[in-house]
Amino acid sequence: MTRHIxxxxxxxxxxxxxxxxxxxxxxxxxxxxxDGNPANRRPDIARYQxxxxxxxxxxxxxxxxxxxxxxxxxxxxxxxxxxxxxxTGFASQAYGTTFLEHAEDGLLSGADPMLAPxxxxxxxxxxxxxxxxxxxxxDGAAQRAAFEGLDGRKGAVAAIEPATGRILALVSTPSxxxxxxxxxxxxxxxxxxxxxxxPDKPMLNxxxxxxxPPGSTFKVVTAAAALDAGxxxxxxxxxxxxxxxxxPGTRTTLTNEADGCRDASLREAFEWSCNTVFAKLGADVxxxxxxxxxxxxGFNDDGLRVPFPxxxxxxxxxxxxxxxxxxxxxxxxxxxxxxQMATVAAAVAxxxxxxxxxxxxxxxRAGGSLVAAAGSRxxxxxxxxxxAALLKELMTGVVERGTGSNAAIPGATVGGKTGTAQHGVxxxxxxxxxxxxxxxxxxxxxxxVAVAVVVEGSAADRGGISGGGLAAxxxxxxxxxxLGGVRQRALTGEVPDW
Amino acid sequence: MTKAGTGPGLTVAxxxxxxxxxxLPRRRGVELALILMAVLLSVFxxxxxxxxxxxxxxxxxxxxxxxxxxxxxxxxxxxRLRAPYADPLLLPIGVLLNGLGLVLIYRLDLETPGDRAAxxxxxxSTLGVGLFIVVVLLLRDHRVLQRYAxxxxxxxxxxxxxxxxxxxxxxxxxxxxxxxxxxxxxxxxKVLLAVFFAAYLAANRSALAYAGRRVWRxxxxxxxxxxxxxxxxxxxVGVLVLERDLGTSLLFFGLFVVLLYVATGRxxxxxxxxxxxxxxxxxxxxxxxxxxxxxxxxxxxxxxxEAGDGPGQLAQSLFAFAAGGVTGTGLGLGHSVxxxxxxxxxxxxxxxxxxLGFLGLTAVFLLYGLLVERGYRAALAARDPFGRLLAVxxxxxxxxxxxxxAGGVTGLIPLTGMAMPFLAQGGSSVVTNWAIVAxxxxxxxxxxxxxxx
Numbered sequence: 001m002t003r004h005i006x007x008x009x010x011x012x013x014x015x016x017x018x019x020x021x022x023x024x025x026x027x028x029x030x031x032x033x034x035d036g037n038p039a040n041r042r043p044d045i046a047r048y049q050x051x052x053x054x055x056x057x058x059x060x061x062x063x064x065x066x067x068x069x070x071x072x073x074x075x076x077x078x079x080x081x082x083x084x085x086x087x088t089g090f091a092s093q094a095y096g097t098t099f100l101e102h103a104e105d106g107l108l109s110g111a112d113p114m115l116a117p118x119x120x121x122x123x124x125x126x127x128x129x130x131x132x133x134x135x136x137x138x139d140g141a142a143q144r145a146a147f148e149g150l151d152g153r154k155g156a157v158a159a160i161e162p163a164t165g166r167i168l169a170l171v172s173t174p175s176x177x178x179x180x181x182x183x184x185x186x187x188x189x190x191x192x193x194x195x196x197x198x199p200d201k202p203m204l205n206x207x208x209x210x211x212x213p214p215g216s217t218f219k220v221v222t223a224a225a226a227l228d229a230g231x232x233x234x235x236x237x238x239x240x241x242x243x244x245x246x247x248p249g250t251r252t253t254l255t256n257e258a259d260g261c262r263d264a265s266l267r268e269a270f271e272w273s274c275n276t277v278f279a280k281l282g283a284d285v286x287x288x289x290x291x292x293x294x295x296x297x298g299f300n301d302d303g304l305r306v307p308f309p310x311x312x313x314x315x316x317x318x319x320x321x322x323x324x325x326x327x328x329x330x331x332x333x334x335x336x337x338x339x340q341m342a343t344v345a346a347a348v349a350x351x352x353x354x355x356x357x358x359x360x361x362x363x364x365r366a367g368g369s370l371v372a373a374a375g376s377r378x379x380x381x382x383x384x385x386x387x388a389a390l391l392k393e394l395m396t397g398v399v400e401r402g403t404g405s406n407a408a409i410p411g412a413t414v415g416g417k418t419g420t421a422q423h424g425v426x427x428x429x430x431x432x433x434x435x436x437x438x439x440x441x442x443x444x445x446x447x448x449v450a451v452a453v454v455v456e457g458s459a460a461d462r463g464g465i466s467g468g469g470l471a472a473x474x475x476x477x478x479x480x481x482x483l484g485g486v487r488q489r490a491l492t493g494e495v496p497d498w
Numbered sequence: 499m500t501k502a503g504t505g506p507g508l509t510v511a512x513x514x515x516x517x518x519x520x521x522l523p524r525r526r527g528v529e530l531a532l533i534l535m536a537v538l539l540s541v542f543x544x545x546x547x548x549x550x551x552x553x554x555x556x557x558x559x560x561x562x563x564x565x566x567x568x569x570x571x572x573x574x575x576x577x578r579l580r581a582p583y584a585d586p587l588l589l590p591i592g593v594l595l596n597g598l599g600l601v602l603i604y605r606l607d608l609e610t611p612g613d614r615a616a617x618x619x620x621x622x623s624t625l626g627v628g629l630f631i632v633v634v635l636l637l638r639d640h641r642v643l644q645r646y647a648x649x650x651x652x653x654x655x656x657x658x659x660x661x662x663x664x665x666x667x668x669x670x671x672x673x674x675x676x677x678x679x680x681x682x683x684x685x686x687x688k689v690l691l692a693v694f695f696a697a698y699l700a701a702n703r704s705a706l707a708y709a710g711r712r713v714w715r716x717x718x719x720x721x722x723x724x725x726x727x728x729x730x731x732x733x734x735v736g737v738l739v740l741e742r743d744l745g746t747s748l749l750f751f752g753l754f755v756v757l758l759y760v761a762t763g764r765x766x767x768x769x770x771x772x773x774x775x776x777x778x779x780x781x782x783x784x785x786x787x788x789x790x791x792x793x794x795x796x797x798x799x800x801x802x803x804e805a806g807d808g809p810g811q812l813a814q815s816l817f818a819f820a821a822g823g824v825t826g827t828g829l830g831l832g833h834s835v836x837x838x839x840x841x842x843x844x845x846x847x848x849x850x851x852x853x854l855g856f857l858g859l860t861a862v863f864l865l866y867g868l869l870v871e872r873g874y875r876a877a878l879a880a881r882d883p884f885g886r887l888l889a890v891x892x893x894x895x896x897x898x899x900x901x902x903x904a905g906g907v908t909g910l911i912p913l914t915g916m917a918m919p920f921l922a923q924g925g926s927s928v929v930t931n932w933a934i935v936a937x938x939x940x941x942x943x944x945x946x947x948x949x950x951x
Contacts (some may be wrong), residue, residue, distance in 0.1 A: 004760045005890055009874040011756070016867045018861055026819045027856040034820030039803040039813065042833055056819060071836075233824060242604050268576040369650040 009251055041071065045130065048093060050111040053108040053131030053366065055088050055100055058140040061133075062359045063088060068183070076101075076182040076208045082175035083147040086205045087138055087155075087359065089179030089308070094188055099205065100134060100359065101178075104306040106265040107132040107363050130366035135375075137166035137361050140347065142449070143482040146171040149474030154456035156206035157315050158339040161476050162346035162450045164353030164436060165377055167194035167306060168479055169451070170339070172206040172373030208310045215421030216273045216467065217434045220344055221315075223270060223394060225293035227280045227387040235390060238263040245276035248320035254279050254325070270394040271402030274420060275329050282328020283321045291317040291329060294384040297354065299336070299346050306339070306359045313340035330421060338452045346450035347416070348395065349438035352388035399437070406472035407437050412483055413437045413447075416475065418467030430457045435471035439479035441486060449482040499632045499695045511777045524945045525586040526578050532590035533574055537567045540597025550830035556604075558853055565620065566597055569627045577630040578607070580638075581943035585876060588942065590933045591869045592630075593922035596623050596928065598862070599830070602849050604922050606842050609835035616922045622925030626932030633936035640940045644884050647697030654690035657683035662740050672743045672915075676844045684746045685917070685926035688753075688895050689933050695754060696887035697724060698747045699761035703883070707762035716789050716922045744779075744901050745914030747907070751775050753891060758888050761883075789912075796912040810839055818848040819859075826855025842923040844915050847907050855922065861903070873938050879945035892934045 003183040024035070034040065051074050052066035052207075062084045064077040076091040078084065086404035089099025090227065097105050108131045113119075115129035139159075146157035150173040159169035180191040195203050206208055226232045233237065243262040244253040254275050261274035269277035282290055294315035302312035316323070316333035326332035336344075339357060347354035354379050383391075395415025398404040404416040419434030438450040453471040541563035548556030556562075570593045600623065600751075604616040637643075643650070660683055661672050661689055673680050699706070732748070755771035758764075783793050794801070795812050802810045809817065812869035819835040821827065832852035837845045851859045873893025880886045896919050903922075906913035 001763070001886060002885065003876060004763045005877050008760050008894065009871070012870050012894065013867070014876070015897055015901040016863060016870075019904050019908070022905065022908050023819070023851065023856055023859050023863070025853060026816055026908050027822055027859070028824060031820035031823055034817050036645055037800070037803070037809075037813075037817065039809040039835060040801075040817045040821075042817065046832055071833075145861065178751060407663050430743065474622065 004157055008287040024193075029170045040300065040463050044093070045071055045073075047109055047111075048074050050110060050128065050130060051134045051176045051236075052076060052091060053110070055084075055104075055108075056133055056311075057084065057087075057138045060140075063355060066182075066394070069280050076179065078177065078179045081177035081179050082169045083143060083171070083177050084138075084177045085203075085299070086170050086207050087136060087143075088178060089205075090181045092178075092181040092188065092192075093184040095181055095192055098203075099308045103305070104134045104363065107134065112371075115365055118247050130224075132366060132371055135364065136359055137161075137168065138170065138359070139168040139482055139485060141481040141485050142169040142478050143171060145169075145477040146453075146474060147173065149453075149477045150455070153469075154200060155474075156207070156210070156338040156456050157451065157453050157474060158207045158337075158342040158477060159449055159451040159482065159484075160194060160342045160346040160357050162447050163349035163355075165346070165357045166361070167207065167339070167357050167448060168482055170207045170359070172204065174202045176201050176202040179309055207338045208306070209307070209337075211313055211337050211340075212434075213334040213421040213423050214330040214333060214341055214434050215419035215432065215433065215434050216275070216278075216330060217341055217344075217419035217436045217452070218328070218334055218336070218415050219270065219273065219278045219419075219437065220348060220391065220395070220417050221267065221294055221297055222278050222282050222285070222290070222328040224297075224348070224383045224387055224391055225285045225290050226266070227390055228293065228383045229246055229285050229289045231284050232266050234265075235267040235394065235413075236265045238265055239269065239277050239281070241277045241280045242271075243274070243276045245280055247325050249320065250322045252322065256267060267394060267397060270417070271397045274404055278329050279325035283325045285328075287317060287319060290324060291315060293383070294334075296380070297347060298340055304356065306357055308359075308498045310315075310339055311337050311366070315339050330419060338454050340451050341434070341452035341454075343415075345395075345415075345436040345438045345452060347382045348388055349440070349447035349450050350388075351385050352381055352383040354382045355379045395437070403450050403466070403468040404435065404437065404472050407435065407476045407479070409480055409483065410437060412441045412479070413474075414479065415447075416472065418472065433470035434467045435475045436477065437472075437475045439483055441483045444483075444486065448486050449479050451478050452472045453478075505855060506566075522583060524582045526574075526582060529577070529589055530574055533570045533593055534567075536590045536594035539594060540601055543598060543601035544604065544643070544772065546828070547601060547830040550828055551608055555638055562600075562620075565624075566593070566600070569624060573627050573630055573634075576634045577939060581939050582722055582735060583946040584873045584939040584943040585946070587868060587872050587937055588938055591865055591872070592626055592920065592932065595862075595865055595869075596626070597934075599846070599918075599921035599923075599928075600852075602846055602921060603807065603829050603842050605853070606835060606846075606849060607677065608830070618925065619928070622928045623932075625925070626929040628915050630932040630936040630939075633703060633933060634939055637936075637940055640885055640944060641733055642890065642935065643693050643880055643888070644697045644700070647694050649691075650690040650697075650753055650939050651694040654687040654694065655688070658741075666742070672746065673740050682926040684741075684743065684915075685924075685930040686933075688746075688749065688775065689892070689930055691940075692753060692757075692895060694889035695757045696891050698885040700882075700887050703761040706758070706767075707764055737845040742780070742786065743793065743915065744789050744947050745899075745916035746911070748779075748902055748914065749916070750894065750934035751778075753894055756889050756894045756898075757887055761887060764901055792912045792914065796906075796909065798910055811839070812907070812909060812913055813836070815845055815848045816909055819851040819908060822852040822855045822859070824856045826851075826853050827857055829853050840915070843917060844903060844913075844922065845907055846918050846922045847904055850921070851908075862921075863900075866900045867897065869893075869935075872942070876938055876942035880941055881945065883943045885944060886899070889938060891936055895934065896931075 054061035055063045059423040062079050065074040066077050067074050072093045089101040091097045091101040110129040110131040115132055142159050146169045152173055157171040178193050182186050244255045246253050256274050258272040261276050264274055264277055299313045304310040313336040323332050327334045358374055362369040392415050399407050399414045399416045403418040407414050407416045416437030421432040423429045433455040436452045438446040438447045453475045455470045520555055544562055545555050603619050605616045607616050661674055664674050672684050758765050758767045783789050799812045812838040834849040834852045835841055850862055870893045873889050877886045877889035899919055903916040903918050905911040917924045919931045
């Protein structure tokens with residue numbers, strides 16, 4: 001019997017060995033495969049088990065985290081969600097992240113290895129860092145002015161500080177409350193479906209993700225090209241342009257809304273937005289110089305990150321002279337994001353030097369120590385400083401005497417350009433009202449803000465759609481908000497927060 | 499029956515029994531030290547959970563440690579008093595496994611605040627240790643049980659049949675539930691059946707070994723002794739079909755085959771047993787949907803994910819083991835609760851695997867291995883065939899049960915609902931396992947005591 005007991009014992013030992021070998025298979029050999037299974041919720045649980053870092057505007061968080069006590073513990077909250085949605089995007093447990101929440105996700109979630117106190121520290125200890133904070137360049141007052149100015153109409157506003165490229169406002173309406181998407185509940189799913197089915201596309205970030213035909217606001221670029229190339233040397237000399245203007249090589253004639261564009265000087269043509277003059281100017285400058293100027297302003301660049309990607313603004317370089325004429329007045333294939341047009345105004349305001357726009361001032365660890373600061377971005381010369389000076393003169397004229405008088409601010413120099421862009425098949429769509437501008441307070445040495453506004457008109461006010469009427473007041477409100485803030489800081493001696 | 503010319507059982511047994519050993523050292527001091535270590539380890543785990551979850555020692559740490567310590571000391575005193583020669587490892591292993599089980603259940607209670615299982619488990623553990631003490635004190639000689647073999651088998655069958663009259667819980671008809679109070683009679687039946695098998699085989703092993711017709715190389719038994727064996731096989735299949743409890747029937751049958759082999763030394767029995775078991779298992783696996791789905795889950799644990807229904811329990815269990823890796827996440831820091839239903843009972847090992855890692859899991863397996871090994875050692879040292887078979891049977895119950903459930907939750911074999919001895923939530927199981935340890939202590943004491951009883 002002893003022998004058989006030993007046999008049975010060996011059998012039990014074999015069972016034990018089988019268990020240990022199998023445990024090694026599951027826990028060591030196949031573990032990476034199991035860990036990476038999309039149905040395994042552990043990565044999500046780890047991600048949401050601590051509060052997410054915050055996004056700050058003017059020293060105050062516009063985001064927060066709520067402890068739900070569920071498996072996916074912390075949910076994102078937003079203060080003024082719809083107003084800041086184009087900046088923050090959403091951070092959803094079910095639908096991922098967008099915009100800053102996406103671009104800075106590693107930092108906000110705590111996964112970024114830069115947050116670790118020592119290199120490889122977390123790999124050894126298995127600890128997770130608390131999420132870091134993202135300090136934005138947004139000016140809360142300007143953002144509010146833009147959001148309230150648009151007042152729910154379809155449109156977008158982008159504002160930039162010309163000397164630095166800091167984005168001061170980034171608004172898109174109609175907007176949505178990203179907080180409604182934060183969780184993974186049925187309510188979040190309903191909101192998601194509703195927002196996606198909404199024909200007004202509230203989740204579309206019109207300021208950076210959508211391009212519009214820029215219409216007459218593109219004449220700033222055409223004027224810059226004409227002046228830089230020497231096609232026009234004197235703002236007040238007649239341009240010898242006919243009205244109506246027959247596009248070269250075609251029988252299509254171009255007319256103007258305003259009178260007196262025949263042989264108008266560049267100054268008059270800019271102030272009254274003469275299509276005939278600028279179409280001819282563009283054709284005279286030639287496709288090479290026009291394309292070069294547009295690209296210097298940032299067109300045809302699909303690599304721009306602010307830090308989230310910005311849609312490519314386009315200026316078609318493979319055009320005939322007739323198409324070039326149309327392209328030069330912001331039609332045909334010319335398209336621009338509102339942020340791109342704000343960059344155009346900023347480059348003019350900054351003496352011809354363009355700086356790449358950016359949204360993140362600096363990133364901080366949970367304790368407040370610096371992770372990374374926005375270094376000084378390189379600037380590049382878009383046009384000669386003399387050209388920029390002439391353009392500023394032209395743009396100031398638009399506001400003082402021309403189509404942009406609605407943007408005038410007492411106690412400040414404002415330069416602007418209106419635009420009313422046709423679109424759709426046979427220009428059947430409701431036009432877009434544009435306004436791009438910059439402003440310098442009388443006490444300031446340089447312009448403090450450049451802004452671009454686009455309002456998609458509704459069919460009801462088709463007759464009255466114009467850049468000066470719809471868009472310029474919004475631009476003025478944004479510029480006033482920025483200048484007011486600058487003035488206030490100067491008065492109180494407060495050190496600005498950058 | 500007397501073909502080999504020997505009398506019933508006992509004579510043969512004495513023939514291959516080792517010569518009486520010299521009196522062995524008692525080693526009660528070693529046992530006490532090991533028990534203290536087991537209690538300290540459990541309290542350490544308990545504190546570890548509290549520190550990991552709340553950055554503070556859990557409020558009941560001292561009370562928990564004191565309670566477990568007092569229970570263990572009482573058990574130790576009983577052993578010291580009435581079974582001073584017993585193996586000094588058996589009791590500390592029981593204490594450590596039970597303490598670890600309480601820690602794991604307490605840890606899982608934190609995830610399910612509405613459903614606390616640790617307090618009840620502590621009460622059941624107390625009852626279990628109480629039963630242990632009673633058995634150690636009152637059962638002066640384990641051979642007395644031999645007399646009650648048929649009482650035992652009758653009681654076991656009754657316990658197995660009772661749950662059929664109660665509603666099924668999650669597909670298995672193995673519970674007796676009155677109000678909130680529920681027990682699993684099948685757990686107690688295991689020990690009773692082990693006693694019966696041991697007694698029956700000790701009495702009839704020579705008949706089984708040598709009587710009957712020889713067909714090719716297999717020695718077939720006569721019909722007279724075959725009867726009870728067929729009856730047991732029918733009971734196993736009956737349990738399987740009527741209660742849908744594949745695990746228990748597997749355990750019964752495995753236990754019987756092991757004991758039959760040890761008693762007779764006939765590999766033919768194993769062949770017959772395996773053929774019968776496979777026939778039964780295959781038939782039921784195909785015909786019974788509950789069992790069939792378990793086999794499908796085992797073959798394709800991620801099928802429900804591919805079907806878009808999210809991970810099933812086995813998939814979640816595998817995720818938990820994988821998340822543990824080599825060193826584990828640390829007590830209190832895993833997410834095995836995702837397994838959902840039965841996370842504190844059948845799937846308790848997944849929590850050990852995730853939070854203690856492969857190393858911790860291996861340590862737990864080795865504890866079981868050690869427990870089984872000490873049981874077999876008692877069997878080898880015992881001088882009476884009944885004691886030997888009883889020790890083998892009880893140890894094999896532990897080994898088979900650990901294999902069936904641990905293999906099930908780690909995807910080695912199809913999953914069958916079963917309690918991990920000592921670790922899993924479940925009063926019946928804890929009490930039964932303490933009874934098993936108590937009986938092993940008795941056999942071991944009798945074996946190691948130098949002078950024959």
